[in-house]
Amino acid sequence: MSDKVLQVEDLKVYYPVRQGLMGRVQYVKAVDGVTLDVKKGEVLGIVGESGCGKSTLGKAVCRLIGTSGGRILLNGRNITDIPEKELRPYRKQIQMIFQDPYASLYPRMTVHDIIAEPMIIHKMYSSAQEIDAKVVELLNEVGMDAYHAQRYPHEFSGGQRQRIGIARALATEPDLIIADEPVSALDVSIQSQVLNLLSKLMRERNLTMIFIAHDLAVVEHISNRVVVMYLGKVVETGERDELYRSPLHPYSKALLDAHPIPDPDARKERTLLEGTIPSALNPPPGCKFHTRCKHCSPICSQVEPQPRLIEGSHTVSCHLFDNVGEPA
């Protein structure tokens, strides 16, 4: 039995779009052949700019949206084609934390009901007393008090709401948590509180998590391993330290270079990335990044680079490394 909680193999998620009334159907390839795995007890960070497919990937793994190809294996079991009706036991194993704590909590349910609902649905406890006790325990664990249970979401600040969202995600004791931009809607001082809470929970509960974010510093802080995505593709993956210290893909380098450093003495001339991310409806052929890459050579616009293993688990998909390492 492997220690991999999640394996994603060549996953594709295409959204159909019709241009005009009679236009033909085209596909936005939001996720286009992504392969990754998550080991037990690890935090896998996924970074990329808007439109790179990171949120779609998170939702597809939860089976919140349909897939167009590839497989999702949860604890070794293929859940890609399980019909909706039989999904419930797997839903218990994967839970999600959302970006906007103002939109993700139902306003007419008390905090108690929000946190208790998953436990009731999955018939985890036999008596109401047990559930009440568990709700209080979860609230305490995320740094809130028992009396908060009887209140409604609107009575809380953004940071507190995100804590409630985390408590709800923990309620089913999931094997995998998918956190989609969990701190990007929060103020700086509150962001660090929630990040520390997540770190504490990871340690104490040995949680496994996919952490999706656009902020490189936040991802570096919380993740063990990092995946960089661009236009629906994984361009680079590696251990956190390896990837941040020696990024290989020109896009990863550009992302790190563009991140503003909070130190006025570190001001520098940047190597600016030109242009914007191309439309996913009409992605460039070959390497998806070649239109913005300063190392672009003729092969880049013709042949799509395959991932190559450089060192340890550091993998990169770029023609610059065609003669380095081995195919991954």
Add this chain to the structure above:
Amino acid sequence: MADYVLEVKNLHTYFFADTGTVPAVDGVDFVLERGHTLGIVGESGSGKSVTSLSVIGLLMGTTGRVTEGEILLDGEDITKYSEKQRRKLRGSKISMIFQEPMTSLNPVMKIGRQIREKILQHEKISRSDADKEVIRLLQMTGLPRVERIVNEYPFQLSGGQRQRVMIALALACKPEILIADEPTTALDVTIQAQILTLMEQLKKETGTSILFITHDFGVVAEVCDDVVVMYCGRIVEKGTVGDIFHKTAHPYTEGLLNSIPKIGVRAEELEVIPGNVPNPKYMPRGCKFSDRCKYCFDRCLEEEPGFADLGGGHFSRCWRSFPDFKEQEAE
């Protein structure tokens, strides 16, 4: 003597709601030196955006108004101006860029016409000259295929391109002051880097002074010359960018700087500022930050400190910053 394009003195902007009065800006003083970029940093509810709206005079239609204080533009107090006079200033002498370019551009008006409209409003030139100026401004912002963009609508452009259009629009009529309210918050990092570089370059070319509102200390470190840190409608610390980052005096600034994760710096835990920004109706009695401050002592709870002058234009609103403060006092 330093050349100040904008001086804000003892500014109070209050909102009069049915449920009570909210002092969003409560006694704010700062100066913007000509050709400089002044950053106003703070979290939501700190009053940074209301400060900028007071300066440009866009509080009409809200329950808020400037109740006290002066806003001196080139030495003249514009709070005394009539709405008609203010309107003349807006766009020609003071311009503003907002966070969300899509909601600040008119979605049913072609880009070229939106910019031309502003030029014709403020300058006495012919339509064809105005059109030439529109092309020049758009080219200045590094937009591609400008001749076609003037005939396009905002929805046809990407977020970064729209923000470039906003910048072109703001810089039309050569304003003395450009207020940028979180101009890159809605953009991706690589696009943010492009826009920040563009603003820096245009500042050099046009000599415009910039009031830069943001919550991101990374961006502050990149673009600002001077910084004002706001908390609960007050300035808690101000100084040069070097002062704020390297000689940090106020516990709130210190807490904010320490709570952001930094690339390449490994920490098991991030430092946190405990608690939340207080509700304006239940403000702490003494120092506004006292209930979240790790250095708080008796005096902080009773009496609000004024500014301690740390020299070279560096000020901190904290009892611990005063020269006569002794550590024993706090024990």
